[in-house]
Amino acid sequence: MRPVVALLLSASLALAACQREERDTRPQSALGSGEQPIPVTTLEPGGQRPSPADNKAASFEANAFHLSEGKRLFGWFNCSGCHANGGGGMGPALMDEKWIYGSSMESIHATIRDGRPNGMPSFRDKIPDDQIWELAAFVRSLSGNAPSSAAPSRNDDMMVHPSENRMPDAATLGKSP
Amino acid sequence: MKQATQLAAFCGDPVCTDRAPASRKHFGVLTATLLVCAPLLTAASQPPPAPAISPPATAAPPDDGQWTMPAKNYASTRYSELAEINEGNVKNLQVAFTFSTGVNKGQEAAPLVIGNTMYIVTPFPNIVYALDLSKPGAPMKWKYEPNPEPAAQGVACCDVVTRGAAFADGRVFFNTLDGHTIALDANSGQPIWNAHIANINIGETITMAPLVVKGKVLVGNSGGEMGVRGWVKALDAGDGHVVWTAYNTGPDKEVLIGPDFKPHYDMDKGKDLGVTTWPPEAWKIGGGNMWGWISYDPDLNLIFHGTGNPGPWNPDLRPGDNKWTSGIFARDADTGAAKWFYQWTPHDLHDYDGINEQVLLDMNWQGKPRKVLVRPERNGYLYVLDRTTGEVLSAKPYGPVNSSKGVDLKTGRLIENPDKLTGTGKVVRDICPTASGLKDWQPSAFSPKTGLLYIPHNNLCMDEEGVEVNYIAGTPYVGMNVRMIPGPGGNRGAFTAWDIAAEKPAWSLKENFPVWSGAVVTAGDVVFYGTMEGWFKAVSAKTGDLLWQFKTSSGIIGQPITYRGPDGHQYVAILSGVGGWAGAIVSGDLDPRDATAALGFVNVMKDLKNTTTAGGTLYVFRLP
Numbered sequence: 046m047r048p049v050v051a052l053l054l055s056a057s058l059a060l061a062a063c064q065r066e067e068r069d070t071r072p073q074s075a076l077g078s079g080e081q082p083i084p085v086t087t088l089e090p091g092g093q094r095p096s097p098a099d100n101k102a103a104s105f106e107a108n109a110f111h112l113s114e115g116k117r118l119f120g121w122f123n124c125s126g127c128h129a130n131g132g133g134g135m136g137p138a139l140m141d142e143k144w145i146y147g148s149s150m151e152s153i154h155a156t157i158r159d160g161r162p163n164g165m166p167s168f169r170d171k172i173p174d175d176q177i178w179e180l181a182a183f184v185r186s187l188s189g190n191a192p193s194s195a196a197p198s199r200n201d202d203m204m205v206h207p208s209e210n211r212m213p214d215a216a217t218l219g220k221s222p
Numbered sequence: 223m224k225q226a227t228q229l230a231a232f233c234g235d236p237v238c239t240d241r242a243p244a245s246r247k248h249f250g251v252l253t254a255t256l257l258v259c260a261p262l263l264t265a266a267s268q269p270p271p272a273p274a275i276s277p278p279a280t281a282a283p284p285d286d287g288q289w290t291m292p293a294k295n296y297a298s299t300r301y302s303e304l305a306e307i308n309e310g311n312v313k314n315l316q317v318a319f320t321f322s323t324g325v326n327k328g329q330e331a332a333p334l335v336i337g338n339t340m341y342i343v344t345p346f347p348n349i350v351y352a353l354d355l356s357k358p359g360a361p362m363k364w365k366y367e368p369n370p371e372p373a374a375q376g377v378a379c380c381d382v383v384t385r386g387a388a389f390a391d392g393r394v395f396f397n398t399l400d401g402h403t404i405a406l407d408a409n410s411g412q413p414i415w416n417a418h419i420a421n422i423n424i425g426e427t428i429t430m431a432p433l434v435v436k437g438k439v440l441v442g443n444s445g446g447e448m449g450v451r452g453w454v455k456a457l458d459a460g461d462g463h464v465v466w467t468a469y470n471t472g473p474d475k476e477v478l479i480g481p482d483f484k485p486h487y488d489m490d491k492g493k494d495l496g497v498t499t500w501p502p503e504a505w506k507i508g509g510g511n512m513w514g515w516i517s518y519d520p521d522l523n524l525i526f527h528g529t530g531n532p533g534p535w536n537p538d539l540r541p542g543d544n545k546w547t548s549g550i551f552a553r554d555a556d557t558g559a560a561k562w563f564y565q566w567t568p569h570d571l572h573d574y575d576g577i578n579e580q581v582l583l584d585m586n587w588q589g590k591p592r593k594v595l596v597r598p599e600r601n602g603y604l605y606v607l608d609r610t611t612g613e614v615l616s617a618k619p620y621g622p623v624n625s626s627k628g629v630d631l632k633t634g635r636l637i638e639n640p641d642k643l644t645g646t647g648k649v650v651r652d653i654c655p656t657a658s659g660l661k662d663w664q665p666s667a668f669s670p671k672t673g674l675l676y677i678p679h680n681n682l683c684m685d686e687e688g689v690e691v692n693y694i695a696g697t698p699y700v701g702m703n704v705r706m707i708p709g710p711g712g713n714r715g716a717f718t719a720w721d722i723a724a725e726k727p728a729w730s731l732k733e734n735f736p737v738w739s740g741a742v743v744t745a746g747d748v749v750f751y752g753t754m755e756g757w758f759k760a761v762s763a764k765t766g767d768l769l770w771q772f773k774t775s776s777g778i779i780g781q782p783i784t785y786r787g788p789d790g791h792q793y794v795a796i797l798s799g800v801g802g803w804a805g806a807i808v809s810g811d812l813d814p815r816d817a818t819a820a821l822g823f824v825n826v827m828k829d830l831k832n833t834t835t836a837g838g839t840l841y842v843f844r845l846p
Contacts, residue, residue, distance in 0.1 A: 120689065126447070126698020127376065132816025132824055134806065135376055135698065141813045164376015166696060203649045203687040203703045205817045 083155040085146045102150035105178040106185070109195040115183025116197045116209070118176055122168065130205045131187035136165060140187040140206070142215035148190065153181040188215035273670035275585040275722055277301075278593070280520040287786025292332035292386040292431045292740075293665065294783075296518040297582040300667035300742050302784045306792035307845060308746030312760045313770045315843040318793060319360045321353060323838030327809050328801020330663070331386035331431070332740065332781035333840065334394070335795075336408065338788045339363060341394050342797065342840060346375055346382035348398040352411060356788040360842070364411030374400035374422045377696060378429065379447040380803030380820070381810065385663065386431035386781065388439070390459060395439050397428035403441050403457055415462035419443075424695045425450045433516040435525060435555050438465055442512025446530040446575060447821070449699030452511035452547070454527060456558060466558040470510035470529040470546050472496045477546060478553065483560045486612040487634035489543065490563050499542040507693055508540065509533035510547035514577025514663055517595070522610060524552045524561055526595060528577040535573050535657070536688040536701030538646045543568040548576040550597070552612065562612035567601050567636055571644045572625055572686065573657035573702075573821075574601040579665040581675065585723065587615055596722060598666055598677045600659030601636065603629060604720055618725050620718055621660045621681055622710050625653050644702070646688040654683040656706050657821060658736070658803060665781060667741040667749065672763050674719040674728050676749045678737035680804075681709035681716050682826055704822025714826060717741075717751055719766060729766040735830065738804045739796075740781035750794060752778025754805060756834050758796050758841065774798035774841055777805055777834040791844055799838035800830070809836045 105111045119125055131140035146156050157177050160167030168177065186196040189212040196210035206212075276282075277297035285303035294300045307315065323329060327345035334341040338356040343349070347370055352363040375382050378399055387396035393414060394406045401420025406413055419441065420426035425448025433440045438456040446452070452470035457463065468478040473494050485491055492498070497505055511530035518525045532540055532547035549565035567574040581596045587606070595609035602623035606616040617629035627637040642653045654660075661679035668675045684706045691701030708714045715733035720726075735754035743749045747763040754777035760770040777800030784794045801809030806820040807827045817825040 121692060123692065123694055123697035123699075126691075126700050129812075129819040129821070129824075130703075130816050132813040132819025133810060134812065134820045135379060138811065138813035138816070138819065140816060141811075143811070163372045164374065164378075166373075166376065171694065202689065203685060203705065203818075205703060205705065206815050 083147065083149075083151045085152070099151050099154070101178050102154070105182045106150055107192050107195050108182070111179045112182050112186055112191060112195055112209070113197050114176070115179035115181070118172070118180050119183055122172060122180075124180070132206070139184050140212065140215060142188065148185070148188075150178070150181050150185065153184050154178060157181060183209075187212065189213045273673065275583050275673045276670040277582055277668070278519060278521055278584055281518065281582050288337070289333070289335045289783040289785050290389040291334070291433060292388070292781055293515065293517070293579065296435070296520065298515060298517045298579050298665070299581060300665060300740065301669050302742065302744045304784055304786060304792045305745040307744065307748060307784070307794065309748060309762050309769060311845060312746070312748050314845055315760070315770055315772070315794070316846050317772075318842045318844040320842070321351070321360065321840040323349070323351070323797065323799065323840065325349070325799070325838045326836040327799070327838070328381040328383045328805055329780045329797035329799030329838045330383040330802055331797060332783050333795045333797065334387055334389050335783070335785040336389050339408070340795070341387055341389070341408070343384055343387045343396045344838060345384055345801065346370060346378070346399045348384060348396065350387065350394065350396060350406060350411070352408070366406055366411045366413070368398050368402065368404055370398040370400035370402070371422060374427055377422050377425045377445070377448055378427045379444065381801040381806050383429050383802055384431070385429060388432045388434050390434035393459065395432045395434060395459070397430065397432060397441060399427050399429065401426055401428055401443075403428070403432060403439060403462065405439075405459070405462060417457055417462035417464070419455055419457070419464065422696070424448070425697070428513075430513045433518065434459055435518045440516050440525065442527070444511055444513040446509040446511045446513075446533055447698050447700050448696065449507035449533045449693050450509065450511060451506055452509055452530055454512045454558070468551075468553060468558045468560070469496070470512065470551075471500070471505040471508045477560060478558045479560045482554070483562070484611075485562050486564065489568065489633065489635060490545070490565060495543070495545040499545045500540055501542070504540050507533060507699060508544060508547065512577060514575070515579040515665060517580045517582050518555060519582055519593075519609065522593070523555050524609070525555050526550060526552050526580050526582070526609065528575070528580070530575040530577050531570050531573045534691050534699045534701040536646060536691060537569060537571045537644060538688055539691070539701065541569075544570065548574055550576060550580070550612075552609065564607065564612040564614065564634060566599050566605070571638070571642070572653060574659060576600065578661060578663065581666070581668045582609060583668065583722070596668070596675060598661050598675070598679070598720070600655070600661060601626060602655050602660040606722065616725050620677060620720055620727065621679060621716065622654045622683070623660065625655065644686045644688050646690065649685060649687040651685045652683050653686060654709055655680065656682040656684040657704055658682065658706070658823060662738070662803065664738050664779070665740040667743040669743040669747075669763055671745060671747065672719075673721060673723055674763065675722055676741045676743055676751075676763070677718045677720055678739055678741050678751050679716055679718060680736040681711065681713055682706050682736065683709050684822060700821065703818050705817040706822045706826040708826060715753070717761070717766075719763075731761065731766050735777075735827070736804045738779040738802055742782040742784055744784055750782040750784070750796070752780065752782065752796055752798070754779065754800060754830065754834065756798060756800075758782075758798070772841070772843070775839050776800045776837045777808070777830070779805055787844070793842055793844050795840065795842045797838060797840050800834050800836055805830065807831060808834060
């Protein structure tokens with residue numbers, strides 16, 4: 046019995062010695078995994094590359110139906126519980142010109158899908174992807190970043206702020222630059 | 223009007239027989255007092271009698287000049303016997319030293335002073351600092367960083383505050399936003415134990431200051447806006463293990479309701495009311511959190527704690543009385559077993575959490591000596607309860623209230639105003655007080671010298687609209703659009719001295735913003751509180767006259783304390799740094815164009831951003 050164990054042991058040791066760490070000498074491109082990584086900063090050593098655009102963004106962005114669906118979902122998924130009707134509360138204001146993680150459709154989509162470290166939950170397993178795009182489009186309309194012809198107008202609820210289609214662009218507050 | 227009520231207060235015998243030397247400024251008032259009170263003055267030459275209203279001695283032992291728990295003592299009087307700083311000299315107060323907490327969120331905590339050391343705990347990330355008071359400038363002795371999970375910030379309803387630490391047996395106990403209770407060695411700052419008792423993934427956080435009673439650390443959870451089931455836990459002060467847990471909703475067994483439970487009113491009697499007064503299963507996500515204050519009566523061996531609002535705010539989703547939310551429990555200090563319960567606001571319609579401070583006092587009530595508990599409640603009434611039974615002796619509004627029409631002293635029940643019932647799809651206007659209450663967490667102070675309770679509070683009203691809401695664990699469960707507006711008179715805050723025996727205000731000061739700071743009162747007849755503009759004020763305990771004020775660097779929402787320093791002199795300390803629910807517009811940089819931001823508070827605080835900025839700083843004052 047004993048010699049067998051010794052043999053096995055030495056064999057496995059020998060095998061382990063042959064095992065070398067694998068090194069990928071040609072790393073894949075930064076994009077790699079199937080998902081769309083969205084930079085959360087504008088700082089890119091070596092010069093700025095254009096952020097990758099998702100072709101879903103454009104189809105959802107200026108669409109009145111998707112915007113109004115986004116508005117409904119904003120209440121449905123309790124976004125309004127943390128962000129109020131855009132003015133913020135437990136989460137930051139979404140109707141102002143300040144963005145921590147970027148104002149693009151792609152960034153907002155990533156925020157909702159993956160969450161953010163200081164308390165934005167990840168809704169990856171709760172909200173289907175198309176509805177996340179609808180939410181992203183609606184979030185942009187809160188700061189006046191949606192065509193007024195498409196953005197939601199007054200609803201029947203308590204008047205809490207000017208309707209989204211009358212919301213001035215938060216960055217310029219309606220003033221021409 | 224003010225003058226007249228002042229005189230009434232002066233004629234209560236504690237004041238007339240125990241007059242402090244008046245400054246020239248008060249001469250007029252004093253002469254009037256002398257005339258009105260003339261018959262009583264004969265007593266002045268005799269030693270002053272025991273005060274008519276005073277905390278039980280076991281719950282408020284003689285002052286040793288330290289400040290070991292936020293409420294000063296188990297009776298929660300926030301009264302200091304120090305009198306070096308008094309009505310006459312308080313105008314000379316100067317800054318002794320300052321210290322930046324390094325955190326730009328709302329500073330609601332009370333500093334503690336034990337021996338030669340001051341301890342402060344900051345809002346998230348809940349850093350604890352120990353400052354050496356025996357050296358010039360109070361240099362840092364140690365600091366402890368618990369590194370709470372950043373994600374906790376997203377589930378804290380109303381800024382990422384903490385209300386302070388507690389000291390016992392050489393240890394500093396405090397809570398972190400992400401649900402840990404931690405014991406530190408007070409000398410070295412080394413952690414002794416760390417108990418993880420709340421789960422941010424279901425929306426639980428901890429913002430309250432713990433209270434240490436008989437070797438147990440009492441802690442409750444926050445999360446009334448997230449559908450979190452409320453509880454209070456007792457942790458062993460030695461090693462942090464959970465000795466008992468009392469839930470505030472659910473079956474009697476889990477609420478620790480047993481044979482000893484004897485509520486005074488019929489509405490609180492019955493089996494498993496924590497289940498049967500809810501729609502099926504709703505109690506599991508029904509709130510009733512305990513994020514406020516606990517008092518303790520060593521003679522009765524009872525702790526007293528309130529319970530928060532039921533969830534969601536929209537009442538249509540939870541028909542029934544929603545036991546045991548928005549009420550108060552008396553529990554056995556050793557086992558947590560419930561002794562009695564009283565519900566301030568059955569089936570709450572307006573987010574009237576019941577977690578405010580309770581001041582334990584002994585007094586004559588209608589000729590009979592009673593052990594009472596005084597509670598300025600969020601729903602707008604100043605309650606006096608018999609703390610042995612939970613019977614309501616008095617419930618008088620201490621400010622504008624229209625959401626209810628009083629309290630029926632026979633049944634104990636709040637009488638709702640049918641015009642202010644909220645519900646889905648209905649906008650109800652001008653409800654007073656607001657969701658934040660006539661008074662929120664900001665604790666009041668009681669002076670046995672004046673018999674007055676000094677109440678920092680709000681003067682706000684609101685419009686409410688119930689909306690549909692889904693329960694998703696870890697997200698808000700509110701279902702109400704709220705928009706707050708200033709209350710009658712336009713002043714959004716007030717500081718009221720309440721004459722407990724006379725059941726009416728002695729005087730009241732108007733403040734532009736809600737008074738979101740606590741108060742402290744001293745044997746020098748000075749009351750300290752802060753304003754959201756950043757003024758730290760000293761007013762006369764007798765008249766409310768402003769005696770001194772100092773403009774700190776940010777709005778004040780903290781709890782003032784006073785202590786005897788290593789040099790034998792009296793000091794006063796306050797944390798400045800705006801935030802909290804009322805100041806979230808500044809600390810969270812919220813957008814004032816949305817009336818519902820910060821659960822509706824932003825609408826009434828739009829100008830705060832142009833008044834003050836965030837930033838936590840400790841200020842300590844002394845006489846020159």
